[in-house]
Amino acid sequence: MHRRFLVPGALAAASVLLAIPASAAGASPGAPGIGDPYYPAYGNGGYDVSHYDLRLTYRPETDELAGTATILARTTEDLSSFDLDFLLDVAEVRVNGATAAFASSGEHELVVTPKVPLAKGTPLTVVVRYSGVPSTKSAYGFSTWHRTPDGAVAADEPESAWWWFPSNDHPLDKATYDVSVAVPDGTQAISNGTLQSTTSRLGWTRWTWRQNKPQATYLATLALGRFDISTGTSEGGVPVVNAYSRNLGDNEGAARASVERTGEIVDWLSGVFGPYPFASAGGYVPNTTTGFALETQSRVYYSPRQFANGSNTSVVVHELAHQWYGDSVSVKGWKDIWLNEGFARYAQWLWSEHEGEGTAQELADYVYASHPADDAFWTVKPGDPGADRQFDIAVYDRGALAVQALRNEIGDEAFFAVLKGWPASHAYGNADIADFRAYAEQVSGKSLGALFDTWLFQPAKPAGPAARSGLTARATVVQPRSWKKIAATNGVHEH
Ligand SMILES: [Zn+2]
Secondary structure, three states, rough: HHHHHHHOOOHHHHHOOOOOOOOOOOOEEEOOOOOOOOOOOOOOOOOOEEEEEEEEEEOOOOOOEEEEEEEEEEEEEOOEEEEEEOOOEEEEEEEOEOOOOOOOOOHHHEEEOOOOOEEOOOOOEEEEEEEEEEHHOOOOEOOOOOOOOOOEEEEEOOOOOHHOEEOOOOOOOOOOOOOEEEEEOOOEEEEOEEEEEEEEEEOOOEEEEEEEEEHHHOOOOOEEOOOEEEEEEOOOOOEEEEEEEHHHHHHHHHHHHHHOOOOHHHHHHHHHHHHOOOOOOOEEEEOOOOOOOOOOOOOEEOOEEEEOOOOOOHHHHHHHOOEEEEOOOOEEEHHHOOOHHHHHHHHHHHHHHHHHOOOHHHHHHHHHOOOOOOOOOHHHHOOOOHHHOOOOOOOHHHHHHHHHHHHHHHHHHHHHHHHHHHHHHHHOEOHHHHHHHHHHHHHHHOOOOOHHHHHOOOOOOOOOOOHHHOOOOOOOOOOOOHHHHHHHHHHHHHH
């Protein structure tokens, strides 16, 4: 994905200091952040979630969302209290059956204090009963709940959960999900994974979805509105569920002509990255006014505007590539964003090559030649861009250049072994750039420290020997035919 806001770390850090004295010997409050320097208040300390069970009701006309979240977790330290990240109105919290005290804190913290302190290693069942109108809630002055004429959508990065369920909101704490939402008959509720059932009763239809593989909170999505749903199975055997708003207007044809190729593209990507990691694939196109796309796990979010200039399979390739690079293997911290975006962008370059519209090397040459040495583009370090440049174009284009430089350094055989082996080596887990470098060194037998430093961590255009090892030098570089469609997927950077 792409985009977006500036959420300076200093702003988020304010709530970190709100510590409450321990109520019992040995137990202290869990930290209000998981420890990510880009977003100090995101996620929480002291516990690890294994499963979210969300049973909700939604009224499209008033944007009222209500229900119960049941969270299964385990403490990782002695706790007198712990936080969840959440914005809606809470009526009751129970911890292992007993009512617990709770209070709002900071921009998006819900502090839960159980009747008795919790020892490290204690299994938790946390029940949160809540309600609210998500579109009336904001944190840091923004909202990522996207209201539509017929409902709403929760999809954004790095934060969207606060508006619809309480969570430990950071990719480090992945969990499985059951999402069950009742909506008025005629409205659909779309979420991640497989559709387990739909049942109708007294004018309401309940949609029940299951994500049976670990999923980061920002990859959980919910779309409520009037959708047409298409189902099928890819030639390679992956079940596909796509959904289209019934109000896409002139973009409908191009949206379908792109997203209906999901099965074909999943199978093609499987040839590059290895077996598809989830039980189903697909995407949905709600009638939002947003411009970005997002790799929501197994059910990709696409904005209608992505298809305003006709079909674009390149954006489908990008978001589906994330299912391996970002979703199955997630970042340890947001500084590792290159592991997501560098590879999703590089998949677009491989697709261009597959489609005969320019090779990855030609695209790399074009990017390299398009940015002179004094271009600010080269001051962004894809390996640690900073929170305010997490989705900078350089993370994508310079990031993909780094991938091409790796390919040229270790050769095609080792390179494609790395591309395919990496997702399997860290499937359903987390990794950082140092882990990736170690893996690439192990597979290739080469020392890659200098290469990674040059392409990912230096705020300057690689030149001289570095450029020669990575790229062919050409006097004139022609724009590859795929360039405009690939660049169109950058629209996402608009705020
Ligand atoms: Zn992306």
